[in-house]
Structures are given as C-alpha cells and as structure tokens.
Amino acid sequence: MSPVQTLFGSLSGGTTVTLAVLLPLFGTAFIGLFRARPNLREAATIVTGLLLFGLVLSLWPQIMAGENPRFVLSTPIPGIPLVLEVEPLGYLFSLVASFLWIVTSLYSIGYMRGHHEKNQTRFYLFFAIAISAAMGVAYSGNLFTLFLFYEVLTLCTFPLVTHHQTEKARRAGRVYLGILLSTSVGLQLLGIIWTYSLAGTLDFQVGGILDGHISARMVPVLLALFVFGVGKAAVMPFHRWLPAAMVAPTPVSALLHAVAVVKAGVFTILKVSVFIFGPELISGTGAADFLIWIAAATIILGSLVAFTKDNLKARLAYSTISQLSYIVLGALLANQWGIIGGGMHIVMHAFGKITLFFGAGAIMVAAHKTEISQMKGLGRSMPFTFGAFFVGALSIIGLPPAGGAWSKWFLGLGTLEAGELGLLAVLMVSSLLSLAYLLEIPLKAFFSKPDRPPEQEGIREAPLPSLIAMGITSLGTIGLFVFPEPFYRLMTMVVGG
Amino acid sequence: MRILGLYNYWIFIFLMMVGFYILISRRNLVKKILGLNIFQTSVFIFYISLGKITGGTAPILVEGESEVVYSNPLPHVLILTAIVVGVSTTAVALSLVVRIKEAYGTIEGAEINAMDNRMPPP
Amino acid sequence: MGLFLDIVSWVLLLSGSFFAVVGALGVIRMPDLFTRLHAAGVTDTMGAGLILVGLMFQGGMSLVTVKLFMVLGFLWFSSPVSTYALSRATLASGQEPFWSEDMEIPDTARIPGMVYPVDATAEGD
Amino acid sequence: MRPTRYILLGLSLFGFWLVLSGHYTPLILTFGVLSCTLVCVVAWRMDRVDRYAFRLGLTLRLPGYLLWLTREIFKANVNVARIILDPRLPISPIMVPFRARMKSDLWRMTYANSITLTPGTITTGTDGRIFRIHALTWHDVDGREEDEMEERVLALDGQS
Amino acid sequence: MFIVATIAVVVAMTFAMVRALLGPTVYDRVLAVNMFGTKTVLLIAVLGFLTGRPDFLDLALLYALINFIGTLAVLKFFEYGDLGRRVDSEGEA
Amino acid sequence: MSEHLPVLLVVIPLMAAPTAALLRWGRAAWGLATGTSWVVLAMALLILRRVQDEGVISYFLGGWAAPIGIEYRIDTVNAWVLMIVAAIGALVMPYARASFEREIQPSKIPLLYAGLLLCLTGLLGIAATGDVFNLFVFLEISSISAYALIAAGPDRRALHAAYKYLIMGSIGATFIVIGIGMMYAMTGTLNMADLAQRLPEVSSRTVSVAFAFLTVGISLKLALFPLHLWLLDAYTFAPSAVTVFLASTATKVAVYMLVRFFFSIFGPGFSLEVMAFHWVLLPLALIAVISASLTAIYQLNVKRLLAYSSVAQIGYMILGVSLASVTGLTAGLLHLFNHALIKGALFMAMGCVMYQVGSVRMEAMRGLGKKMPWTMAAFVLGGLSLIGVPGTVGFISKWYLVLAAVEAGMWVVAALVLVGSLMAVAYVWKVVEAAYFQEYKGEFEVRQAPISLLAPTWVLVAANLYFGVNATLTSGVATRAAEVLLGVGP
Amino acid sequence: MSDQVILRVAVKIIVPMILLYALYVQFHGDFGPGGGFQAGVIFAAGIILYGLVFGLRRAQKVFPTWVARLMAASGVLLYAGVGIASLLLGGRYLDYSVLAHDPHHGQHYGILLVELGVMITVCGVMITIFYFFAARGRETL
Ligand code: NA
Ligand code: NA
DSSP states (O other): OOHHHHHHTTSOHHHHHHHHHHHHHHHHHHHHHTTTOHHHHHHHHHHHHHHHHHHHHTTHHHHHTTOOOEEEEEEEETTEEEEEEOOHHHHHHHHHHHHHHHHHHHHHHHHHHHTTOSOHHHHHHHHHHHHHHHHHHHTBSBHHHHHHHHHHHHHHHHHHHTTTOSHHHHHHHHHHHHHHHHHIIIIIHHHHHHHHHHHSOOBOOTTOSOTTTSOTTTHHHHHHHHHHHOGGGOOTTSOTHHHHGGGSOHHHHHIIIIISHHHHHHHHHHHIIIIIIOHHHHHHHTTTHHHHHHHHHHHHHHHHHHHHOOBHHHHHHHHHHHHHHHHHHHHHHOSHHHHHHHHHHHHHHHHHHHHHHHHHHHHHHHHOOOBGGGGTTHHHHOHHHHHHHHHHHHHHHTOTTSTHHHHHHHHHHHHHHTTOHHHHHHHHHHHHHHHHHHHHHHHHHHHSOOSSGGGGTTOOOOOHHHHHHHHHHHHHHHHHHHOOHHHHHHHHHHTTO | OHHHHHHHHHHHHHHHHHHHHHHHHOOBHHHHHHHHHHHHHHHHHHHHHHHHHHTTSSOOOOTTSTTOOOOOOHHHHHHHHHHHHHHHHHHHHHHHHHHHHHHHSOOBHHHHHHHHHHSOOO | OHHHHHHHHHHHHHHHHHHHHHHHHHHHHSSSHHHHHHHHHHIIIIIHHHHHHHHHHHHOSSHHHHHHHHHHHHHHHHHHHHHHHHHHHHHHTTOOOOOOTTOOOOGGGOOTTOOOHHHHHHHHO | OOHHHHHHHHHHHHHHHHHHHOOOOHHHHHHHHHHHHHHHHHHHHHHHHHOOOOOOOOOTTHHHHHHHHHHHHHHHHHHHHHHHHSTTOOOOOEEEEEEOOOSSHHHHHHHHHHHHHSTTEEEEEEETTEEEEEESSGGGGSSHHHHHHHHHHHHHHTOO | OHHHHHHHHHHHHHHHHHHHHHOSSHHHHHHHHHHHHHHHHHHHHHHHHHTTOGGGHHHHHHHHHHHHHHHHHHHHHHHHSOSSSOOSTTOOO | OGGGHHHHHHHHHHHHHHHHHHOSSHHHHHHHHHHHHHHHHHHHHHHHHHHHHHOOEEEEGGGOOTTTSOEEEEOHHHHHHHHHHHHHHHHHHHHHHHHHHHHSOGGGHHHHHHHHHHHHHHHHHHHHBOBHHHHHHHHHHHHHHHHHHHHTSSSTHHHHHHHHHHHHHHHHHHHHHHHHHHHHHHHSOOBHHHHHHHGGGSOHHHHHHHHHHHHHHHHHHHTOTTSOHHHHHHHHHSOHHHHHHHHHHHHHHHHHHHHIIIIIISHHIIIIIISOHHHHHHHHHHHIIIIIHHHHHTOSBHHHHHHHHHHHHHHHHHHHHHHOSHHHHHHHHHHHHHHHHHHHHHHHHHHHHHHHHSOOBGGGGTTHHHHSHHHHHHHHHHHHHHHTOTTSHHHHHHHHHHHHHHHTTOHHHHHHHHHHHHHHHHHHHHHHHHHHHSOOOOSSOOOOOOHHHHHHHHHHHHHHHHHHHOOHHHHHHHHHHHHHHHTOOO | OOOOHHHHHHHHHHHHHHHHHHHHHHHHOTTSTTHHHHHHHHHHHHHHHHHHHHOHHHHHHHSOHHHHHHHHHHHHHHHHHHHHHHHHTTSOTTOGGGGSSSHHHHHHHHHHHHHHHHHHHHHHHHHHHHHHHHTSOTTTO
16 A cells, blocks of 8 residues: 555545545635744645645546546536546646646745745635646536636636736736636637537547537637637737736746646647547548648747747747647647647646746846846856756757657657648757757856856855755656656557557 | 597697607706606506596406496506606605705706716716 | 576586686786786686586586585685785786786776875886 | 684584585594594694684675675676677776775685685785785776675674 | 587687796796696596596596695795795794 | 415515614614515525425415406516515615615615615515506606615715616606506506417507517616616716615516516517517617627726626626527526626625725725725625626526527627627726735725625625536526526426 | 785685595595595695695694604505405405405405505605705705
8 A cells, every 4th residue: 555545545536536626725724824924834835735646646546447536516507517527638637737736836935935025825825726726627527617627727827927916917917817818708618608509518528529510611610719719728829928927926937837827728628629529520520720730830930939039938938839839739630649749748848847947937036137148157156957957948849868758759750640741840840949949048058158257156056945846847857758658658548549 | 439539649649749858858857857747647648548448347346245346446546556656756856856956056957967077087 | 407407507518618718818818917817817717617517517416516516616715815826926026017008097996095006107207 | 722613613624524425324424523533633733833723704694795706706707708808908907905994814815815706806915904906907996896895795704 | 518618628728828838927827837727627527527427526626726736836936935934924933 | 374475575575664764773774674685585585495396376466356456476587586686685784784874874874774675675576566567566666766775875976866867767667657558458457467368369560569668668777778878877876785786686677577578478479570679689788788898998986887887787688588599588587696696796895895995986996905805805706707707607697698699590699798708807807906906095094894794795705606606506497487488398 | 015814814724624625535435446645645735735825844843744754654554564464364465355254344444444554655755745845945946
C-alpha cells in the first residue's frame, strides 16, 4: 500500500472526483482564516495542494483499469446534469494542474513576499478557486459542466490578473474579460446550445455525439464556433487577452500559461474534438480544413511577434499563443498521432513554460529587469535561474533532453498521417523561430557583457522558495523526456489504443 | 334604442379621442389629468352602452329559493368600480401635482423637465 | 284621466324645453356675466321646473316622483346659492357689471338715498 | 343648542326618511332612527364648532309662500324669455342696494334666494341688512314685487 | 315627447358648451360648466324615462350635488386661492 | 381552511394594509407587514404544492357561479407567479425596515408599509383571479399604490417620476378596461375560462380590436419598448425598498397578464395564427434587449442603469413568449422568476449602498469593494447572474432562450440574445471597476451595511446560485406552465 | 363686503339633509350593488360642503382627520372581515348565506355589512383627500 492509497484508498471513485474539485474550495476557508498569519496561510495552500495531488494520484489505478469514476452533482436543467467524470485526457490535465499548483504556490511565497505585493490573501484565495475550477474543467462529464467551470475559471482569474488594481490592470482586465467572455458567451455557448438541440445530449462520448445528427455542410460552422469560442486557446484573432494579462504578478502568469487557464482552453478543444465531434466526423467531412490553417497561421505569427518583443513576459506570451495552436492543430487533425501529440503537448508545454515564467519572475524580483536587452551578463549573477530558463527553452523548442521533444515529434507524425507536408513545414519553421527567440535570452545572459557593469552589483539569486520551484519544474522537464510513459499511456487510452 | 346605442359609441369614441388628445398634447400637469379623466369617462359611457346590450341576461339565483330574479347588477357594478378606480387615480394624480408644485414651484411639464435636466444626473 | 295627465305632462315638458332652450340662448346672447346669470336662471327655474314636473306626471304617485321632486327641490335650492357665489366672486375679482351708456334711470325707479353706480360714473367723467 | 332644536331636527329628518324610504320594515325603520340620530349628532357638533345655530323655520305658511313664489318665478321667466327672444335685446342692467328688514339670518337668506330665483334680479351680495341686487332692466327693481316679497317673507317670520 | 325634451336639453347643453368655449372670463366658463352640469341632471332624468329605466334618478341627484359643490369649490379656489379657509368676512382665526 | 387559500392569499394582505396605515409606530407596521408577507409566502407555497399535486384549483367567491360570481382559478402558471410575488414580498418587508428608516420621514413609514401591502395585494390578486374585470381592479390597486410608493422617494424628481408613471399606467389601464369591455360585450362573460370558450364563436374582427387594445394596454404596464420610459425614472427615484419590490414583481405580473390573455383567453390559435402577435412583439423585444442594454452602459446612476437593464430583461421575457414554443415560453416564464431574483439582489445591494453612502451614482461606488465588501460581493454575484454566467439563474434563462431560438432556426435572435448578455458584462463591469479599481474619496467613514439589509440581499444571492445549479424545480414548473398555456403535454 | 349669510344658512340647512340622504341610499341600496359607494360619496360631499363654507379647521373639528383615516382603513377591514366571517362559518369567501340561519337573511346582512364597509371607506378616503387639498393654498397649487 502506497501512502497515497492509505490516505485515500477507502474513497470511492465518484467521491474522490468530487472531492478533488471541492478540496481547493475547502482550502480557501483556511486561507481566509489565517489571513493575518502569512506563514500559516501559505502552509494551508501548500497542504491543500499536496492533498489534492495525492487525491488525483489515488485515481491512477482506476484510470489504468479503464474505469471512469463518475458523480452527478445536480441537474440544473432537466436532461443536462452537472456531472463529473474522469477519463484519461481529463486525468492528464488534472495531474498537470494539481502538481503545478504546488510548485507555483511554493514559487509564489518567494515572489509575492520578495515583491512586497499587497492583498496576498486575496491572491491565494482566488488562486485556489481557480484550481478548483480547473479541476472541474478536467473532470467535466459533459459539455455543459465544462462550460460552467470554464466560465468560473475566467471569472476567478480576473481578480488575479487585475491584482494590482491600477489603471493599467483595469484596462488589461477589460481586455481579458472582454475577449474571454464574449467568445465563450457569443460563440461557444451558441455552439453548445446548438449541439444540444441537434444531439439532445451534451455528454462526452467516445466517438462523439454529433455523428448522424448534423449535416456535413454545418460541421465546419459548429467546429468554428468552438475553436474561436474557446478564447482561452488563444487562436488568432482572439489572442489579445494573453499579452494583456502580463500586467499580473508572475505566479498568475504561470497559472494562466501553464497550470490552468490556457490549458483549460486547449483541453476543451481536444475534448470537443474527440468526444463531441469524434475524430471520424472531423476528418471524414474535412470540416477542419480551413481551421487547421488558421491554427497554423497562429503558430507562425505568434512566433514572429514573439521575435519582435523585447519585454521578456510579452515574448513568452506570444510564444504561448504560438505553442497553444500546436495543440489546437493536433485536435483539428483529429488523427491518432495528432491527438496524442496535442495531449502530450499540454504537459510538456506546461512544464517548459512554467519554468520560463518562473525564470522571468525571478529576474524581475532579484534584478528588477523586464526587458531582454537589459539582461546582458545577468547569467553570472543568477546562474541557477538562467540555467533553468535554458532547460525550459529547450522543451518549448522541442529539443532533447527536454520533454517537448516528444510532443513535437508526435505532432509531426500527426501531420504526416494526415499527409499534410505543408503543416510539417510550419512546425519546423516555428521551432526554428522559437529556437532563435528563446535561446537568445540565456545566451545574452551568460555570454554578453553588461552595458553598464556597475549596475549589476548587488544582484543575487532569486529567493529560495522560487529557486526550489524552478528546480522542480526544470528537473520535471528533463524527467518528462526520460520518462514520458505515463502520459503517453493516458493519451493512447484516449485514442483507443 | 338601436340608434341610442350607436350614439353612445360615437360619444365614447369622440370623448376617447378628445381625452387622449388633451392627455398627450398638453404640457400642463393638471390639464393632462383633465384629459385623462375625459379619456376614462369615455370608458364609463362605453360600459353604460354595454349594460344596455347585455343587461338582464344573467340573473342572480338565490339558493333555497326558486327563481328569485333580481335585475342584472353586473354592468352597473362594473361602471361603478371603474369610476372608483378613475376617481382614486385622479385623487392620487392631483395630490402628486400639489406636491410637485410645492417642490418645483410650477406645474408646467416643460419647465419641470428643464429643471430635472438641470439637476445633476441622478 | 291617463290621457289628461299625459297631455298635461306633454305641455309641461314642451314648455320646459322651450324655457331651457331660450335660457341657454340667453346665456349666449347676453353681454356680460351678470346678465348671463339671469338667463341661466331661466333654464334652472322654469326649464328644469317644468320638465321635472312634467316627468312627475309620468311617474305618478311613486318613489320616482319623490325623487324627481327632490331633484327639483335641490336644484331650486342650489341654483340661487351658486348664482350668488358666482356673482360675488366675479365682483370680488374686480369685474364691473355691463352698463349701457345711453341708459337712463327714471326717477320713479330710484330709491331715495341710494347712490347709483351710473351717477358715480357720470360724476367721474 | 337647545335640545328641542335637535328633537325637531331629528323629527323632520325622520319625516324626510319616511317619505323617501317606502320600506316600513322594523329593520329599515331602525336604520332610519339610527341615521337621524347620527345626523343630529353631526349637526350638534357643527353647531358647537361654528356657533351658528338658528331656529328651524318650520312654519305652516311656508307652502303658501312657495306657491306664490312659483307664480312670481313664472311671471318673471316669461318677461326674461321675452327679452332674450327680442332681437333688440332690450336690457338696461342696473346694480341697486336693497334694504332687508328681516331679523333672522334664515329669512334673510330666504329673501335673498327668492330674489335670485325670480329671473331678472339676482342678489350679488349681502352685508347685514343691505343686499346688492343686480337687475336685468330697471323695471325689475321698481320696488313693487320686491316689497310684496319682503312682506311675505316677514310674514313667514311672524314679524309683520 | 321625451325625445323633444331630450333634444332641448342637449341643445341647451350645447349652448352652455359654446359659452364655456367663448368665455371670455373664467367666471363665464364656470357659469357655463355649472349650467352644463344642471342640464346633465335633467338629461339623466329625461333619459331615464326615455329608456324606461328611471332608476338612474339617484345618480341624477348625486350628480346635482357634486356639480353644486364643485362649482362652489372652484369659485372659492379662484377667489381665495385655497379651499380650507372660511368664506365669511371674519376670516379664520 | 385550506380550500380557501386562494382568496385568503389576497384578503390577508388586503386587511393588513389599512391596519398598517392606522399604526402610528413604524416598527409595529413593519412587524405586521413582515408577518403578513411571510404568511402569504407560506400560503403561496402551499398553493403551488397543491396545484402540483391536484391540478387546477377553482374557487368561487360568495358561491355564485360565473359570470356573476368571481372565480379564483389557479393553475401552474398563476401558482408560479404567486410564489414569485410572495417570495419577493417576504424578503422585501424585512429589508424595508432599515431602508425606510434611513430614507423616509418617520410619520410616513406606516403608510409606506400599507402601500407595499396594498401593492402586494394587487399583484397577488392579478395572479389569483380568474375574472378579467377583477384582474383590472387588482391591477389598478397595485398600480395606484405603486404611484404613491414611488412618490415617497427622497428626491423631488420622485414626484415627477410617479406622475409620469401614473399617466402612462392609467392610459394602459384604460386600454385594458376597454379591451375587457369589448370581450364582455361579445360574450356576456368576464370569466377567463368562459371567455376562452366563447371568444372563438364570435366575430373575429371585434375580437381583434379587443386584442389590440389589450396588447397596447399591457405593453404599457409592462414597459415594453418603446413604452418603457416611465419605468426608468420610477425605478431610479423610488425609495430603495420600493424599487426592489416593483422591479422584481410588477413587470413580472404584467408579463403574466400578457401570457394569460394571449394564450389562455384568446388562445394560441387566435393569438399566433390570426393576430400573429409574435411577429410584432419579437422585433420590439429584440430592440428592447439591444437598445436598453446599450443605453445602460452609458448611465451614471446605478439604479438607472439597472432600470435600463430591466427594460432589456423584459425584452428577454417577451422574446421568450413571442417565440411561442414550449421552450420559448418556458424561457420567458423561467426568466420571470430568475429576473426577480437577479434584480431583487442587485437593487437590494444598491439599497445597502444608499443606506451607507447616501447615493447610488457611479462615483459613489468608488472604493466600495473594500468599504462594503459583502454588499459589493452581492452586487458582483447578482451582476454575474444578470450577465448569465453559468452557475447562476441568469444562465438558465439564457440557455432556454437561446435553445428556443435555435430550435426555431432563428440564428440572428440567438446571436442577439448573447450579444445582449455581453452588453450586460459591459454595464455590470462599470460598477465592478468603480468599486474595486478606484479608491474611496468620500469625507465620512463608510461602514458595512446593517445585517437586516444584508441578510435578505444574500438570501436572494444564494437563491441566484442555488437555482442556477439546481433548476430542476424551477424549469420543471416553468415547462409545465408553458405546456398548460400552449395546451400541449399532460 | 358681504357677510355670506346666504352660504352659511344654505349650508347649515342642506348639509343635514345631504347626510341623511347618504344614509338613506346606504340602507336602501342593498337590492342593487353600489349603494355603499354612492352613500360614501354623498356623505363625504356633505362634510366637504361644510368645510368649503365654514373652513377647514371647523370641518376638522366636526370630523377629525384621524376619524377620516380610521374610517378609510376600517371600512376595508369590515369588507374583508365579512368575507373572513363567512369562511369561519363554513361558507365560501363572501358567501353571506352562512351569516344567519336563514340563508336569505344571511345574504341580506352580508350585503348590508359589505356595503357599509364600502361606504365607510369611500367616505373616509374622500374626506381625507379633501383635507389634503384644502390644507394647501394657492401658493402651492
Ligand atoms: Na327676480
Ligand atoms: Na333671478
């Protein structure tokens, strides 16, 4: 018996699933309770995170056994229950989110205190709610439930994005909420209701629910409603919210880019592709043809824009936009390798990008630098930070020995399976671009001479908790290259391998 | 009788038009109420005409006694009720006008609107 | 007897109608408020009186007649009071009665010791 | 404020009730008595508040006077109607003061209203014993009818 | 015969209306409206007989009463500017 | 006694109203009003349950049969509306105490409770009665008391607002009573069930005229665009508790009247096929949704902003009704309830602000996120519900509405509904930004609103969330009511 | 100048008759509904006439404001109370036949009481309204 099983073994699958969604909410009670005592407050977050991760892990045997634990919360609308159900893809997402929450919390302790941020209790509170929503997204048993948690995630990250409550934050918040809500309400919800009126159900089913209920002519329209309606996937032209959200504290960026938000977006698209439309409907009708090229365009344009940004966080943001469309591309290819690659890239990009953001945040806290051109020679003062940054960059580019190599490899196979050499070329060009815009940073830090040397005196490494967090994620990135097996197995279960 | 019934309808329509016209064309609050009253009076006349057509169609039967038939009180009651409603509305309206006059110093709708607009947006 | 009553009633109604119309005509013809009040008095006293009495003959000895009588009584009671209130209010508002310029008051019509408005006007000129 | 005044008032009101009612069941009669009592109470309260109580002018000469008045009213109406219908509209309006000799307000009001009721003359104001009379023509106030009217009203009061 | 009376009363009412429109003073209009009211009382009475339903007489009496009080109230309002004071010369204490 | 519930429901508040007016002490009147409203709620719930269990309840006043006797006839539709009105009443009364004490002269307070009770009586009566003329009488009882209540607002413009409402409301009432008279002239009955039976047998031209009069009249009472102008000032200047009450109940009952006349009395066949009312109302509803939402964005007074939003929300209800399908009517009826919860919560939150800050202008919201956290949190949650965020009642309404539009193949309508929701984001967020992104700059110390204001507010907020997550009951009743109205289903 | 003897005497004579007529209408109107309303209007008209001539203050001494308000309220209570009474006696709301042993009498009493309620309310409301308006002079209207 593992300690995990000792702790949670006695719980039934359905209970565990529900608990996984509710646990972070219980955590908020303690966070609120200890608002005057920061150490206890952060301890509450970490402990909740550990418990949550343990809870998620305890589901592993059941998932591997092919069981899908399920729990109906309520029935808001007759025929459309609010239901939680775990399948391998959602499980994969929940593993990533719950694990990275712990790491991000650890990092936050260093960052928020080092940066003397205000309203830290609120920060941890909404962070926990966001995780709860992310778990809800991961375990949604139907599209309705997913939409509910998707929107809750949008709303509870708003106070995080606008954490500083400045005029700039207010404007960013408007863009953030404006794009995410208008796409989800205006397009996604319409798609969902349309789906319901066609299929009479919103349940996620293997092979999809729409086949036979929709005319081939309308499939691309409905699919487009979802691809653009899931604003969190940041497919162009609905990507502006992600760079705007850069005003937030770095741990929030980590949450947005790696842990929950954008991942919830691409996860939704994968889910819709696999369980609502079904791979056969998409590939059979050629419905995704033009959408695939929009994803491809986003990949290239995102990389190009990233290239032009001197602000580190902005560059990372556009990098994310580009990388997310890899996953969208995988979902829209809707073939075996595309889906596996897309799912794997959720994990790989999460670990790689969170490492990069931790690095960016650490540079900001320790050296107060935000522009890449100012970072020349910083590597000597902060070797550990830039080392971790380098590892993260490798993963995003897709080079060994980082996990990103695997997902990019599978996505490449997916394009070949679809016979689209043009798409393969897009992937290659984008990787080359990311090689250029990401590796520039550690190279400058380690090998360039600072413009004004005296300025860098007194700069030391980031606070310890942040360093530990970076260590964990960069090691994880490498570990994922060595040991991608669990996630690969989950994804093969998704595609029915 | 037939002609009289028609007369009633013409009076009804005429009063309705006149009342409605006064109601919408006057800016003076009291004149508006006058118009409203004429407008409502037209309805009473309309109902009186109804009483002539349908009066006596439906008698009240008292349980226990066979066929004790009273005259149909229904149109009468309806008119009376409508009058009560109209009078109450007029009373409230006039008391509002009194208090508007106290508060604004005028009962000209245009002037009151101008004063309202001059005040800071609510 | 019934015919006789009917004829009486018709005569009353007809003459009442005559007075009502004539009085109303007077209200239009007369030059000022006070003189109009006289004309209005015609409709209120004779017009209403004859018509209502005419109706009483139709009503016979019944509650209807009692009520008609009450209507008449009330009209005859209230009409002079209203007339008085109207003329008084008009005078109070400063409006002078119409006075034809070429009018003379014979001495026989004068009450000793009274000052007539016409004299006051004449003296003022 | 004497009780007899209210007894008299109550009785005359009850007479009024009986004429109107036509239903002589015990229930309705009871209501009648109660109603008259209630009205008397209100009248008493009014008298107390306004201190303006006067003797009820219930006299047997009243019907005779009313008959005479009706005849006068008819005569005057014919006159005024003739004026109205005359194309020349032969009016000569005049405002004259009248002296009224009645002691009681009740009879002064009766006199004033009688003047107004006969077309051709209207009472436009009273100040003590002086009435201001407006006449349609000066013939209307040559004094003869008015004097007779005054005598008859005085007779109602028992003054003459 | 009732119809003759009805027409006569309506004609009288029309004349009253004409006077109300002509004015010229507000008191002329009050006179006209008051007269219109008393003629309405007559009309109700005559119409009751014309239609064979003389049970509207209560209404006629009520109307006469309200017409009377309304006239007094309007006049008092024009003269004194309010309805609450006493109308005799002593004024209200 | 339980068979008398339909009439007791109306008579008890009717008796409480004059009693409250006689009480000299505001607190005593408050106690009476609150107790009455709770009793009424209990009765409304009992009625709803009985209707669910046993079907239509019919009650003849005085034991006379129609058409002389007045029938109180309660099916799922009225039971539903009764429950909404009673529930809001039961929450507004306790809320009113502190609010009135701050905004109203003490000597007038008992009269205001009397007014609220009378208005409650009228609204309940409209919903309970099965007699169209009786409905008119109750309509005017509620309207006249509403005029008086609005006029009690602290700003002098409340008087003018009440006057304008009175004029428009009375025109509407007169149109309605003309329509009722025409129906009576044609059929000789005022009973709704009898009317429904006899109207198809008579000349359809006169019926059409009656239909037109009723439609215009009810639209005025309903504040349907473009007849909505009275509502704006009325909601803006009325005392806070009155605004809460009227915004959550009065227009809802008007929608009920519309539905009752169109579907139960004239019948879907006549209303939809002969008159095709939905082709008139649908565009108006859409214009209401879009134009009122757009105008709301530019308001500088939050109560006025919410008033514009109400006009838009009425548009949603009428939209659902004019889609004329089971899903559409369900959406409309569901939104009756849901919007009552939403606007109740939002206006209550504004009442709290009025209580502590003395203003509900946009500037007054600055920094209140910190100063009045519970109040503003309630506003945010209510606002999310107004927007239609999943997990709130607003979402359920939008769901059915869009579903009905999609089912009817009206894609533009579906899209416009969602666009309206996005506009709601814009105007709700203006308040949120003022409260949370700006600093409080007032001179005096602002404290948390008293618990007696916050508790009812949060009950409504909780209801917004609860019925947003578990709408089985509400949508079940609404669907059944829609089926009753369309004459389909069991 | 005038001493208003005409108005004062006329009012003192006519008001008691008006009041009695109101009560007559009240108690003879039970075979046709609506008597209560007319009676209330007529009664109130009598008081208003008195107030017009003798002044608001005196009218309020004869007929205090609180009495008018009490009447306005208690009439409604009476009206509704009769209905409740018929419920308590086992009938339907406003089913007066249960109010007495003989259903016919019961109906009679019921209508009487209900009409009385109507009269009291109408009268109270009208007088209250008159007091409201009479208390305000031209300055305010
Ligand atoms: Na004379
Ligand atoms: Na005369």
